[in-house]
Amino acid sequence: xxxxxxxxxxxxxxxxxxxxxxxxxxxxxxxxxxxxxxxxxxxxxxxxxxxxxxxxxxxxxxxxxxxxxxxxxxxxxxxxxxxxxxxxxxxxxxxxxxxxxxxxxxxxxxxxxxxxxxxxxxxxxxxxxxxxxxxxxxxxxxxxxxxxxxxxxxxxxxxxxxxxxxxxxxxxxxxxxxxxxxxxxxxxxxxxxxxxxxxxxxxxxxxxxxxxxxxxxxxxxxxxxxxxxxxxxxxxxxxxxxxxxxxxxxxxxxxxxxxxxxxxxxxxxxxxxxxxxxxxxxxxxxxxxxxxxxxxxxxxxxxxxxxxxxxxxxxxxxxxxxxxxxxxxxxxxxxxxxxxxxxxxxxxxxxxxxxxxxxxxxxxxxxxxxxxxxxxxxxxxxxxxxxxxxxxxxxxxxxxxxxxxxxxxxxxxxxxxxxxxxxxxxxxxxxxxxxxxxxxxxxxxxxxxxxxxxxxxxxxxxxxxxxxxxxxxxxxxxxxxxxxxxxxxxxxxxxxxxxxxxxxxxxxxxxxxxxxxxxxxxxxxxxxxxxxxxxxxxxxxxxxxxxxxxxxxxxxxxxxxxxxxxxxxxxxxxxxxxxxxxxxxxxxxxxxxxxxxxxxxxxxxxxxxxxxxxxxxxxxxxxxxxxxxxxxxxxxxxxxxxxxxxxxxxxxxxxxxxxxxxxxxxxxxxxxxxxxxxxxxxxxxxxxxxxxxxxxxxxxxxxxxxxxxxxxxxxxxxxxxxxxxxxxxxxxxxxxxxxxxxxxxxxxxxxxxxxxxxxxxxxxxxxxxxxxxxxxxxxxxxxxxxxxxxxxxxxxxxxxxxxx
Ligand code: AHR
Numbered sequence: 001x002x003x004x005x006x007x008x009x010x011x012x013x014x015x016x017x018x019x020x021x022x023x024x025x026x027x028x029x030x031x032x033x034x035x036x037x038x039x040x041x042x043x044x045x046x047x048x049x050x051x052x053x054x055x056x057x058x059x060x061x062x063x064x065x066x067x068x069x070x071x072x073x074x075x076x077x078x079x080x081x082x083x084x085x086x087x088x089x090x091x092x093x094x095x096x097x098x099x100x101x102x103x104x105x106x107x108x109x110x111x112x113x114x115x116x117x118x119x120x121x122x123x124x125x126x127x128x129x130x131x132x133x134x135x136x137x138x139x140x141x142x143x144x145x146x147x148x149x150x151x152x153x154x155x156x157x158x159x160x161x162x163x164x165x166x167x168x169x170x171x172x173x174x175x176x177x178x179x180x181x182x183x184x185x186x187x188x189x190x191x192x193x194x195x196x197x198x199x200x201x202x203x204x205x206x207x208x209x210x211x212x213x214x215x216x217x218x219x220x221x222x223x224x225x226x227x228x229x230x231x232x233x234x235x236x237x238x239x240x241x242x243x244x245x246x247x248x249x250x251x252x253x254x255x256x257x258x259x260x261x262x263x264x265x266x267x268x269x270x271x272x273x274x275x276x277x278x279x280x281x282x283x284x285x286x287x288x289x290x291x292x293x294x295x296x297x298x299x300x301x302x303x304x305x306x307x308x309x310x311x312x313x314x315x316x317x318x319x320x321x322x323x324x325x326x327x328x329x330x331x332x333x334x335x336x337x338x339x340x341x342x343x344x345x346x347x348x349x350x351x352x353x354x355x356x357x358x359x360x361x362x363x364x365x366x367x368x369x370x371x372x373x374x375x376x377x378x379x380x381x382x383x384x385x386x387x388x389x390x391x392x393x394x395x396x397x398x399x400x401x402x403x404x405x406x407x408x409x410x411x412x413x414x415x416x417x418x419x420x421x422x423x424x425x426x427x428x429x430x431x432x433x434x435x436x437x438x439x440x441x442x443x444x445x446x447x448x449x450x451x452x453x454x455x456x457x458x459x460x461x462x463x464x465x466x467x468x469x470x471x472x473x474x475x476x477x478x479x480x481x482x483x484x485x486x487x488x489x490x491x492x493x494x495x496x497x498x499x500x501x502x503x504x505x506x507x508x509x510x511x512x513x514x515x516x517x518x519x520x521x522x523x524x525x526x527x528x529x530x531x532x533x534x535x536x537x538x539x540x541x542x543x544x545x546x547x548x549x550x551x552x553x554x555x556x557x558x559x560x561x562x563x564x565x566x567x568x569x570x571x572x573x574x575x576x577x578x579x580x581x582x583x584x585x586x587x588x589x590x591x592x593x594x595x596x597x598x599x600x601x602x603x604x605x606x607x608x609x610x611x612x613x614x615x616x617x618x619x620x621x622x623x624x625x626x627x628x629x630x631x632x633x634x635x636x637x638x639x640x641x642x643x644x645x646x647x648x649x650x651x652x653x654x655x656x657x658x659x660x661x662x663x664x665x666x667x668x669x670x671x672x673x674x675x676x677x678x679x680x681x682x683x684x685x686x687x688x689x690x691x692x693x694x695x696x697x698x699x700x701x702x703x704x705x706x707x708x709x710x711x712x713x714x715x716x717x718x719x720x721x722x723x724x725x726x727x728x729x730x731x732x733x734x735x736x737x738x739x740x741x742x743x744x745x746x747x748x749x750x751x752x753x754x755x756x757x758x759x760x761x762x763x764x765x766x767x768x769x770x771x772x773x774x775x776x777x778x779x780x781x782x783x784x785x786x787x788x789x790x791x792x793x794x795x796x797x798x799x800x801x802x803x804x
Contacts, residue, residue, distance in 0.1 A: 001530065001736065001737070001738055002528065002529060002530045002531055002709065002710060002735060002736070002737040002738070003527075003528070003529045003530070003737060003738040003739075003740065004526060004527070004528055004710070004712050004725070004727065004737050004738070004739045004740070005526065005527040005528075005739075005740045005742055006524050006525075006526050006714045006723060006725055006739070006740070006741050006742065007524060007525040007526075007527070007742050007743055008524055008716070008723055008741050008742060008743040008744045008803055009742065009743025009744070010524065010525050010743065011522040011523070011524060011716060012471075012472070012522065012523040012524065012525060013470075013471045013472030013522070013523045014471070014472075014521060014522050014523075015468070015471040015519060015520055015521055015522060015523060015715060016211070016471065016475045016476060017211060017519070017521075018211030018212040018281075018282045018475075018476060019211050019468075019471065019474075019475065019476060019477065019516075019519055020208075020210065020211050020476075020477060020478075020512060020515050020516035020519060021210045021211045021212035021213060021214065021281060021282070021284070021476055021477070021478045021516075022205060022208065022210040022212070022213045022214065022281065022478055022482060023214045023217075023218070023436065023437055023478040023479065023480040023481065023482055024213060024214065024215045024216065024217075024218075024272075024482050024483075025216060025217035025218030025219075025220050025480070025481055025482065026216065026217070026218075026220055026247060026249075026263055026267075027217070027218060027220070027247075027249045027481050027483075027484075027490060027491055028249070028481060028483055028484035028485055028488065028489035028490055028491055028494060029099060029100075029261070029483075029484070029485035029488040029489070030481065030482060030483040030484070031263065031264075031266070031267045032099065032247075032261075032262065032263060032264050032266065032267075033099030033100070033261075033485055033488055034198065034201060034483050034485055034498060035197050035198055035201050035202070035267055035483065036197065036198070036264070036266040036267040036271075037185065037186050037189060037197065037198040038183060038184075038185060038264065038266055039098050039099070039102045039103070039104075039110070039167070039183075039184040039185065039186070040053075040096045040098065040102075040167065040182050040183055040184050041053035041096060041097065041098055041099050041260060042054065042096075042260075042262070043096075043181055043182050043183050043264070044078045044080065044180060044181050044240075044244060044264075045068060045080045045081060045082055045180070046078050046080050046243075046244040046262075047244070047260070047262060048246075050068040050080055050082075051066070051068070051082075051094070052259075052260055053096055053097055053098075053260060054094045054095070054096055054097075055094055055095050055097065056093075056094050057091075057092070057093050057094055057095055057168055057170060058092055059090050060090075061088055061089050061090035062086070062088040062089075062090040062091060062092035063086070063087045063088035063092065064084065064085050064086040064087055064088060064092030064093075064171065065083075065084075065085045065087075066082055066083070066084055066085075066093075066094060067082070067083045067085075068080055068081075068082060068083075069081055069082070069083050069178070073180070074115045074149040074180050074181065074240065075240045075241055077240070077241045077242075077243050078180075078181075078240065078241075078243065078244065080180075081115075081178050081179060081180035082178070082179045082180070083119060083176060083177070083178050083179075084169075084171045084176065084177050084178075084179060085119075085120075085171075085175075085176040086123055086171035086172070086173065086174060086175060086176070087174055088174075091126055091170035091171060091172040092170060092171055093125075093126075093168060093169045093170035093171050094168070094169060095130070095166045095167060095168035095169070096166060096167045096169075096182070096184075097166055098164075098165070098166065098167070098184075098500070099485070099488065099500070100164075100485065100487035100488050100499075100500065101132065101162075101163055101164030101165065101166075101487075101500050102129075102162075102164070102165040102166060102167060102184065102500065103162070103163045103164075103165070103499070103500025103501040104129065104137065104156075104158040104161065104162055104165050104186075105158070105161045105501065106158055106159060106160050106161045107157060107158075107159075108157070108158070108186065108187065108188055109155050109156070109157055109186075109187035109188070110129070110155070110156045110157070110158070110184050110185065110186055110187065111153060111154075111155060111156075111183070111184070111185045111186075111187060111194075112127045112140065112153065112154045112155070112156055112167070112183070112184050113151055113152065113153040113154075113181075113182075113183045113184075113185075114142075114151070114152055114169070114179055114180070114181065114182040114183070115149050115150070115151055115152075115179070115180040115181045115240075116142070116145050116149075116150060116151075116152050116177055116178065116179055117145065117146070117147060117148060117149045117150070117177065117178040118145035118146055118147055118175070118176075118177060119147075119175070119176035119177060119178055120175045120176040121173060121174050121175020121176065122143075122145075122173065122175060123171045123172055123173035123174065123175035123176075123177060124141050124142065124143035124171075124172050124173060125141070125142040125143070125145075125152075125169060125170070125171060125172075125177060125179075126139060126140075126141055126142075126168070126169070126170040126171075126172050127139060127140045127141075127142065127154060127156065127167065127168070127169055128140075128167070128168040128169075128170065129156050129158055129165055129166075129167055129168075129184075130165060130166045130167075130168060131158075131160060131162040131164075131165055132162055132163075132164035132165065132166075135160070137156075137158035137159055137160055137162060137165060138156040138157050138158050138159060139156075140154040140155070140156060141172075142154055145177060149178075149180070151181075155187070156184070161501070163499055163500040163501045163502075164500070167184050169182065181239075181240055186198075190202040190203075190275075190278070191278065195239065195266070197267065197271065197275065200498075200502075200503050201483065201496070201498060201503055202275065202278070202279070204496050204503055204505060204509075205275075205279055206278070206279045207513065208509075208512055208513050208516050209280070209513075209516050209517050210279060210280075210281040210516060211281060211282060211476065211516065211519070212276075212281050212282040212283070212284045212345075212476060212478075213272070213275065213276045213279070213281040213282070213283060213284065214284040214286060214347070214436065214478055215269075215272045215283070215284070215285060215286070216230050216269075216272070216285075216286065217230070217286065217350060218286075218350060218437075218480070218481070219248060219252075219293050219295070219350060219351065220247070220248055220249075220263075221286050221287065221288050221347075221349070221350040222288060222291060222292050222293040222294075222349070222350050222351075222352075223248060223288070223292050223293065224248050224251075224252070224292060224293050224296035224297060225292050225296070225297045225299050226288075226290075226291075226292045226297075226299045226301065228245060228246060228248065228292075229288040229292065230287075230288060231288075231312070232268070232269040232285070232287070232312065232316055233312065233315070234265065235265040235268025235269050235270075236268050236269055236270045236319075236331065236335065237331075237335070239264075239266060242264065242265040242266070242268060243265075244262050244263065244264055244265075245262065245263045245265070246261075246262055246263075247261040247262055247263050248293070248296075249261055249490045249491070250262065252296075252490065253446065253490050253491075255448060256448060256489070256490040256491075258488060258490055261488070269285070269316070269319070270332070270335050270337070272285070273320060273337070273341040273343075274337070276341070277341065282343075282344060282345065283320065283341060283343045283345075284343075284345050284346075284347060284378065284476075285316060285320075285343065285346055285347065286346075286347030286349075286350055286378070287309075287312060287313050287316065287346065287347065287348065287349075288309060288312075288349070288350075289309065289348045289349035289352065289357070289360045289361060289364060290305075290306045290309045290360045291349060291352050291356065291357065291360060293350075293351075294351075294352065294353060294354070295383075300356055301360075303359060303360070303363065306360060306363055306364075309364075310363065310364055310367050310368070313346060313348070313364060313367075313368060314367070314368070314371060314372075315327075315328050316328075316346070317343065317346065317368075317371075317372055317375060319331060319332050320332070320340065320341040320342070320343040321340045321341065321342060321343055322340065323340070324338040343375070344374070344375060344376060345375065345376045345377075345378055345403075345404070346368070346375050346376075346377055346378065347377075347378040347379075347380075347406065348360075348361050348364045348365070348368075348377055348378065348379055348380075349361065349379070349380045350380060351380055351382065351383045351406075351408060351437075352380040352382070353380065353381075353382035353383070353389040353390075353392070353393060354389065354392070354393075357380060357393070358393070358396050358397075358400070361379050361380075361397075361400065361402070362400055364377070365377055365379075365400060365402065376403040376404055377402055377403050377404070378402075378403070378404045378405075378406050378434055378436070379397050379400075379402040379404070379405055379406065379431075380393075380405075380406050381393050381394060381397070381405045381406060381407050381408070382408070383408055384408070384409070384660055384661070385407055385408065385409040385411075385419075385422075385660060386660060386661065386662040386663065387660070387661050387662075387663060388646075388652075388663050388666075390407075391663050393405075397431055398427070398430045398431060401431070402431045403431060403432065404431060404432045404433065404434045404475060404476070405431045405432070405433055405434065406434045406436040406437075407433055407434070407435055407436065408436060408437040408438065408480075409435075409437070409438045409660065410437070410438070410439055410441055410445045410659075411440065411441060411445075411657075411658040411659050411660045412440065412441055412442075412444075412636060412658030412659055413440045413442070413455050413456055413458070413459030413658065414459070414637065414657060414658040414705065414707075415440075415459075415657050415658030415659070415660050416438075416440050416459035416460055416462060416463035416658075417459050417462050417463070417705075417707050417708075417711075417730065418657060418658070418705035418706055418707055419463060419466065420462050420463055420465055420466035420706075420708070420711050421466055421706060422463075422466060423466055423467065423469075423470035423473050423474055424466070424469070424470060426470065426473045427473075428472060428473065432473060432474070432475040433473050433474045433475065434474075434475060434476040434477070435467060435474060435476070435477035435478070436476070436477075436478055436480070437478065437479075437480035438460065438463070438477070438478075438479060438480065439456070439460070439479055439480055439481075439493055439494075439495075439508065440455075440456035440457075440459040440460050440493075440508075441456070441493065441659065442455065442456050442493070444636075444659060445659055446491065447492075448492060450492045450493045451492075451493065451762070451764060452492070452493040452494065452497075452506035452507060452508055452764050452765075453507065453761060453762045453763060453764045454507045454757070454758045454760070454761050454762070454763045454764065454773050454794055455730075455761035455762065455794075456493060456507070456508060457506070457507035457508045457510070457511045457756070457773070457796070458507075458511075458728055458730045458761075458794060458795075458796060459730070460479065460508055460511055461511045461514075461515075461711075461726070461728045461756075461796040462708075462711040462728045462730060464477065464511070464515050464713075464726075465711045465712060465713035465726055465728060466711075466713075468515070468523065468713040468715065468726070469523060469526070469713045471523050472523075479495050479508055479512055480495075481494050481495070482494065482495050482496060483495070483496050483497075483498060484496070484497050484498070485497075485498055485499065486498070486499050487499065493506065493508070494506070495508055495509050495512065496509055497767075499767065502767045504765050504766065504767055504770035505765065505770070505774070506764065506765055506773075507756070507758065507763070507764060507765065507773040510756050510773065510774050510775055511756065511796060513775075514726070514754060514756060514775055514796060514798050515726070518715070518717075518724045518726065518754075518798050518800065519715070519717075520715025520716055520717045520724050521715070521716060521717060521718045521719075522715060522716050522718065523713070523714070523715055524714040524715060524716055524723065525714075526712050526713055526714045526725075528708070528710060528712055530709075531708040531709045531710045531711075532706070532708055532709075533707045533708060533709055535704040535705065535707065536607075536609055536704065537609060537631060537683070537685055537686040537702070537703070537704050538606060538607055538608055538609035538631060538633075538704075539604075539606050539608060539609075539630065539631035539632045539633040539637075539638060539639075540602055540603055540604025540605055540606060540608060540631075540632040540633075541555075541557055541565065541602070541603055541604045541608075541613050541628075541629060541630055541632060542578075542600055542601060542602040542603070542627070542628075542629030542630075542632050542638060543555070543576075543590065543592075543600070543601050543615070543617075543626070543627065543628065543629065544598070544599060544600035544601070544626070544627030544628075544629060544640070545592045545598070545599045545600075545622075545624075545626055545627060546597075546598050546623075546624050546627065546642070546645075547595060547596060547597070547598075547622050547623040547624050548595050548619060548620075548621070548622030548623060548624045548625065548626065548644075549591070549592060549593045549594060549595040549619070549620040549621045549622050550591070550592055550617055550618065550619050550620060550622075550625075550626040551586075551589040551590065551591040551592075551617070551618050551620060552589060552590045552591075552615055552616065552617050552626070553568070553569060553588055553589040553590065553615070553616050554567075554568060554614070554615060554616050555567040555590075555603075555613070555614075555615040556612075556613070556614050556615070557604060557608070557611050557612070557613050558611060558612050558614075559608075559610055559611045559612075564604065564605075564608055564611055565603055565604055567590070567603065568588065569585045569588050569589055569590050570588060572585055573585050573590050573601075575603050576590070576601040576602065576603045577601065577602050577603070578600055578601045578602050578635070579601045580599070582594045582599050583599065583601060589618075591620070593620065595620075595621045595622030595623070596622075600627070600629070600635075602629070602632050602635075604632070606632075606633050606634075609683065609685075610683055610684055610685065611683055612680060612681070612682045612683070613628065613630055613679075613680065613681045613683075614678070614679065614680045614681075615628065615679050616676045616677065616678055616679070617643075617676070617677050617679055618674065618675060618676045618677070619644070619671050619672065619673045619674070620673065620674075621673060623647055623648060624642075624644045624645060624646075624647065624648050624671070625642070625643040625644020625645065625648060625651075625670070625671030626643055626644065626671065627640055627641070627642050627643070628640075628641045628643065628679050628681060628690075629641075630681050630683060630688070631683065631702075631704075636656060636657070636658055636659045637656065637657055637658070637705075638655075638656055639653070639654070639655050639656075639664075639688065639702055640652075640653070640654050640655075640656055640661075641653055641679075641681060641690050641698070642654065643669070643671050643677075643679070643692065644669065644670055644671030645666075648670045648671060649668070649670065650666045650667060650668050650669055651666065651667045651668075651669040651690075651692070651697055651698060652665075652666045653665050653666070653688070653690065653698050653700055653702075655702050657705055664700045664702055665698055665700050666698075667697050667698050669692070669697065677692060677693060678691075678692070678693050678694060679691070679692060680694075686701050686702055686703050686704065687699065687700070687701050688700055688701075688702060709729070709731055709735060710727055710728065710729055710731075710735060710737060710791065711727070711728040711730075712725065712726065712727045712728070713725075713726050714726070717800075720800075720802075721802055721803070722800045722801060722802050722803070723741060723744075723747075723800075723801045723802075723803050724798060724799070724800050724801075725739070725798070725799045725801065726796065726797070726798050727789075727791050727796070727797045727799075728795070728796050728797075729791040729792065729793060729794070729795050729797070730794065731793060731794075732793055732794070733793050734790050734791060734792050734793050735790070735791050735793075736788055736789070736790045736791075737788070737789060737791060738786070738787075738788055739782075739786070739787055739788070739789055739799075740785065740786045741785040741786070741801065741803060742785070744785050744803040744804060745804050746784065746785065746803070746804050747782055747784065747785050747801050747802060747803050747804070748801070748802035748803075748804075749781045749782075749783075750779050750780075750781060750802075751779065751780055751781070751782050751799055751800065751801050751802075752777060752778075752779055752799070752800040753777065753778050753779070753780060753789075753797060753798070753799050753800075754775040754776070754777050754797070754798040754800075755775065755776050755778070755792060755795055755796075755797050756773065756774065756775045756776075756795060756796040756797075757773070757792045757793070757794050757795035757796075758772060758773035758794065759772075760794065761794055763794075775798075782801070785803070
């Protein structure tokens with residue numbers, strides 16, 4: 001039987017009180033259209049298409065004209081405004097569609113405001129809120145305009161709830177008006193702050209009891225080009241002065257374009273600090289380090305021009321922490337917060353990599369550490385948790401003595417299950433780890449088909465037991481991304497989904513919540529028996545190419561005298577799967593003739609082990625060499641020998657699991673075009689020997705992914721005097737485990753159990769069933785420090801046990 005022994009008398013590492021936190025980025029309408037509840041889209045007419053979001057209303061008795069002007073603006077930072085000229089006998093104007101509709105609730109108050117200047121005549125302005133079906137929900141008339149800009153306000157109280165309302169603004173009476181900064185804002189916001197955040201969404205964050213809040217991203221920090229990077233100084237002060245910026249997620253994905261996505265910065269850096277304070281989270285600001293997103297332009301600020309970027313970081317620290325008497329502290333005080341926000345950490349760059357990052361990080365660190373040695377610096381480690389970019393950076397970051405390294409991972413659930421022990425062997429004396437972005441992907445990274453299901457949540461939970469167990473190294477962790485609007489997302493999965501009125505947490509949300517609310521103060525060792533699911537080092541074979549046209553022939557797989565596969569391509573290639581139109585058999589060879597993209601074909605059986613694969617390969621054209629695949633267990637699970645990789649500079653042995661590559665080893669070498677190479681890979685148990693033209697080039701031992709029937713970790717909550725045990729059972733059947741709490745005299749009779757499970761691995765939550773997968777609490781009497789517990793299939797269970 002499986003046993004779980006918790007050594008209550010052997011406390012280990014202390015857990016960072018800020019261990020489990022939140023990653024916020026304005027993606028998927030996370031800020032504008034989400035947490036920042038302005039209901040008017042393009043309120044300042046500063047979108048490149050000045051009337052985007054606005055629709056002209058001109059019934060036949062109306063006559064008029066809408067023009068965009070910049071003369072004598074209210075604020076030169078946002079100079080554009082609209083002139084509405086009405087010359088007919090019926091009201092003339094336009095309506096705003098909001099962020100995929102305007103969400104309003106019956107009887108609640110909404111503040112309508114606009115900057116208005118009278119231009120001709122003395123018309124009035126009608127503000128009318130319409131439901132999706134055209135019924136008027138409420139209306140108001142504004143008048144008495146002068147030739148000077150003035151803010152006019154009114155309150156609307158809709159007579160029905162509607163998620164897709166519209167606001168019409170109509171000029172009644174002949175004449176002309178100038179209009180700018182049109183706003184409709186709910187009165188009911190978080191803490192009822194005027195212009196404050198969307199209350200139900202903040203409540204979801206507060207309910208997580210987050211240890212920290214990372215802001216503002218994410219790639220949004222970097223910008224696709226430097227000009228469009230996030231600049232914190234432009235996000236504070238009067239709302240009217242905050243300059244609009246196109247959101248990088250507006251155009252990032254051609255399969256999810258969002259042409260109406262811009263950043264108004266209504267949720268700026270002051271609001272971020274205030275939010276942290278409200279929900280008790282440590283602020284973790286991330287700043288641009290002089291690099292634009294390396295997935296886009298990768299634009300760089302020359303090293304000798306980096307000073308203004310470093311100055312921005314110094315000023316941010318002063319804005320947050322400085323006394324109200326100094327320059328930036330005074331700006332904070334003027335915004336209504338004389339007390340400092342006490343930031344303790346700062347991120348330098350987001351998801352950067354390469355030498356260019358190190359050079360820039362080093363310059364930031366030198367200045368920041370000299371002036372603010374108490375501020376912990378978070379440095380980037382690239383976008384993947386084990387690829388060559390990661391392995392290049394880590395040792396150098398260690399040399400640079402960075403405080404915390406920000407690791408990211410988006411991968412299939414199998415990766416998270418297999419990496420629950422990732423940190424067990426990490427260097428205890430090096431920089432600490434911030435698992436700053438992670439989320440299990442049910443299909444593939446950036447696939448719109450990804451679902452927030454129970455399987456992903458359990459994979460994250462299993463992985464988090466490993467983060468918790470290694471709390472001396474892993475000091476913080478956050479799921480990413482955070483929010484998504486169901487009608488306006490670019491990226492999935494996400495932690496929290498909303499529409500204009502509703503919100504629900506995903507199974508992953510409840511996993512984060514269970515860990516955060518049961519954080520504890522100190523790690524307790526846990527011993528598990530009979531949980532290892534021993535996988536054999538086995539799998540089929542494959543051929544592949546990257547940016548290269550290649551032909552393969554004489555593919556043999558043998559075990560001793562036995563032939564497992566013989567492909568001489570005399571009669572086609574029917575034993576190979578995964579081929580697309582680029583693959584064809586010609587002249588006894590299997591050819592992939594396009595020197596672009598990535599191509600792979602597979603053959604054989606997942607049970608094959610201890611075999612020798614031999615083949616001949618010839619490069620026809622292109623940038624690299626060819627791929628030889630062994631131990632293929634699935635489309636994203638295999639060992640790859642990449643000959644002539646990295647622009648034909650080396651041969652690379654790597655292990656691919658759940659869409660992530662783990663570098664095993666690399667050797668110098670190139671592949672020439674036009675000549676046949678003899679390739680051989682021998683497998684003996686977990687060992688591999690890789691030969692090119694009869695010469696041993698690389699050998700390694702690659703253990704199969706380590707997966708378990710149960711995952712567990714434990715902590716002690718010193719204030720509550722409780723031991724907290726977290727157990728994940730990803731399996732298809734309930735599992736009874738014998739639990740032993742060693743080193744305690746007794747346990748209290750009542751144990752609190754929180755179980756998170758659902759109707760199958762694909763189960764998830766929705767607006768209709770927001771708690772289908774959510775923790776359910778119960779109490780039981782264990783009768784002593786040794787008891788059995790039946791962990792439900794597909795579950796995360798948290799037991800809180802009072803001990804003496
Ligand atoms: O979380 C979505 C994106 O993933 C983040 O912006 C970026 O840091 C990562 O690539």
